[in-house]
Amino acid sequence: MNKRRLITSALPYVNNIPHLGNLIQVLSADVFARFCRLRGYETLYVCGTDEYGTATETRAREEGITPQELCTRYFEVHDEIYRWFQISFDKFGRTSTPEHTRITQDIFLKLHKNGYITSHTIEQLYSEASDMFLADRYIRGTCPHCGYEDARGDQCEHCGKLLDPADLINPRSLVDNSTPVMRETEHLYIDLPKILPVLQEWMKDAADRAGWSRNAMQMTNAWIRDGLKERGITRDLKWGIPVPLEGYETKVFYVWFDAPIGYISITATLRDDWESWWKNPENVELFQFIGKDNIPFHTVIFPCSLLGSGDNWTMLHHMSATEYLNYESGQFSKSRGVGVFGNDARDTGIPADVWRFYLFYNRPESSDFTFTWKDFQEKTNGELIGNLGNLVNRTLTFITRFYEGRVLPAAITDEFWRPIGAAQAEITTQLENAHLRDAFRKIFELSSYGNRTFQAAEPWKTRDTDVVGTHQLLSNLVHLIRDLAILCSPYIPATSERICGFLGIDLPDWKALGSAEGITHVDSAAILFEKLEDERISELQARFSGTQAERAARDSAAAAAAGEPAAGEAVSAAEAAPAAAPADANAAKAGAAAPPELPLDERFHARVDLRAARIIQVERHPEADKLYIESIDVGEEEPRQIVSGLVPHYSEDELLGKTIVLVSNLKPAKLRGEKSQGMLLAASAKNADGEETVEVLFLDDLGDVVPGSAVRLEGLPEPESFPSKLKVEDFFSMPIRVEGNQVMVGGRPLLCNGKAVRTETVASGNVG
């Protein structure tokens, strides 16, 4: 009677390592799949790496290996991480398989046959030398905006502007160094507007039947309301699925078209009867677990591909779209390497079940959630250990110690079990709806109920006066623990198995809930989890702060600066905060409320994040007389661009290679069209004739100043974080003075590397 359940989680792009935020989707589907199996549904959970596309092709080219080799390498990284987290895939596959090619081409050909494919001719750069069209990234040339000579075709790394490769001056091919020419090329498009009526027909009952999350509905409706457009589905690449159509032999499908088809093809690599899952809507329900950034692809584009093919596909039933997991005061970021990644979680030595516990206890189900190490510690110690772990431990040790481990049969009493039955029914319903977090919290309420009962009955007092009654109470609790093991097992499977081991049973299925049979004896009991101690948490928090590049820099700096441990500490603490710039609510409130009351020096210190930075490139602003555009190294992964009005005062050579003081958390601005991510500090004074003297604050005389080092006021503690987008007015409202060649704010000298920042020519004046 029950339908079979087909479960997917979003295919991770193979090119990078998943962080905790990404893992939530995979883990969510895992919990749901484990629950479905325990409830007796015939269940299939598939996932795998999404491998085709420009990103992997380019990366492989850079590393001098084939895309397939690159993908295999990364596939193994993914695979290993998911294994460590005990994800119970029926199949974790990949998209670079013959099955994938076959099914993708089949769907395409049917779309084509049904008139849902159009073609348009566009102009694109072409390499005559290599006889191929060039993807945007394979072209470099001079940026028309900033004059940078090595700008990439899709975006200039120097000024950050998005480019059309056709705009590049003197374009050249990265493949063969030839000069590409414009040539017409024809690309295929999927005609979404034409499929729309079919989509709407399907959506009419699909969405409310399965209760899509609100954000999924909103986004989908907004998409459709704003009008669907034809979307290009081909690219002039090699690493992809060939387009099986005459005249398109040199093209492949664009990765977003084939990626979701991976769900299907990966199933096909697992079993020959894959169509009994994917072309069987009468008997199969499809549950998809994704992040909210992926919603339209799964509710609009992919369904359109399937519907347009005309086959009788198993369509999306339930859509579970999680919100974002943020990290400490910022966001997880793959590109910047901020946060805790799958391999990091493993390297902490904290067991997978503890991570699973925390991620589900706080699953961002209806709004974003912020991961903090402190909260991780509190929830683990308080809830997982203090509540569940303690109930298991106190009950089992009690029954072992005072009853030789014997458990009474038929220990059911209505008073004890009725609330449990009600709670279990609720938990089951919530799990059916994939409300994984609410269900999990309810399970912990049930555990708390056990602790409360234990406490109220005071068996340590009654075991002599009411021998049988007390033994019965404990037996009841043992059966409750058995139930908790069942309920928890989708979330923390290894722990459930251990608990069952204590009880001398195999993990029962869902039907065993509420029964008093099956347990006669407690075999053993052991501590389930180690507490997370303060020192360990502080250590992890420090270790995983900042970007991965900063972590590496910190490690090497720590090694180098062995003689100055204190300074090393200060630097690492300083780097931790500003990298994760976006201020959390607390910091924002504090920042807004505090300044007027604080004296100038403290206010400045709390708000302005000054950094040492090295000028690595200087050039004139093409559209301004006084402005230089500098590229500077602030110890971050990417150099920053700043613009400063120093042309009348300094030549390019006088600036190049120098180390300056940067206001690093200034809100970025555009000066004459050029992005400026910060401001360098310079002192100025007027001489007797009214002429202005300007002196940039150089740090080169202060010894080896590492780019990115903090520049701080003397004698104030390092702030925990800074405002991320300090307004210019704010900054200028806090005057920096030079007095006696010493740079001061509110009477306090400015230090870098433990030495005072000094001027040479400007003995007194203002800095700005």
Added chain:
RNA sequence: GGUGGCGUAGCUCAGUCGGUAGAGCAAACGGCUCAUAUCCGUUCGGUCGGGGGUUCAAAUCCCUCCGCCACUACCA
């Protein structure tokens, strides 16, 4: 710029169809000793981002402003 989201207790988050603002943690106090300094109970704590509107009644619906985030755009 467009689209969507978010802003609720010190912290992290719930709050359904408009009907007396909730939980957990933290803090303070009390109790217990089977248990990993664990557990149980009590208390404290909010101008629901600001302002306006609709309504007998607004965290909830409408308008507007502020702040933050994501996606997107030949915006700079």
